Amino acid sequence: MNNVIRNFIGPSSKYDDSIPFTYIAKVRFLDKDDNLVNNYFSDTICGLIAYLSKNKIFPEETELFACYRKKEIPIDKKYCVSGDGKWLERPEICHSLEQHFKQTVEEQFKGHIEHGECSFDDRDREGSGPY
Secondary structure (H helix, E strand, C coil): CHHHHHHHHCCHHHHCCCCCCEEEEEEECCCCCCCCEEEEEECCHHHHHHHHHHCCCCHHHEEEEEECCCCEEEECHHHCECCCCCECCCCHHHHHHHHHHHHHCCHHHCCCCCCCCCCCCCCCCCEECCC
16 A cells, blocks of 8 residues: 555655656757756656666766756756766765765765665656657
8 A cells, every 4th residue: 555655656765855766868959959858757856866877977067966846956966977077986985975074065976875774765767858
């Protein structure tokens, strides 16, 4: 019965207003026009990054955003890429975001836990796009 309810209303973390509702990657497809972008989505930042990596969408061409019900907050990509400029994979990205949140308490990084209970564990990590 619990799975039926969850399938109908979605993951409980989606109702937690203190963490992002979803994540968006915006990729310009014409260099000079900021309005022409492809959007990619995932319920988790690690899912979005994995989707971008799998689809060969590189960090240097991407802007990341944490989306709340009434606002979008940019995410600094430097916490999502390795020293050689490639997207981080799990659990490295979890560690990077968790450490950054501990240092800054910036809301767009809240809930990412490498060890322990991640606030996004109940969410699907599938990515989608472009839209």
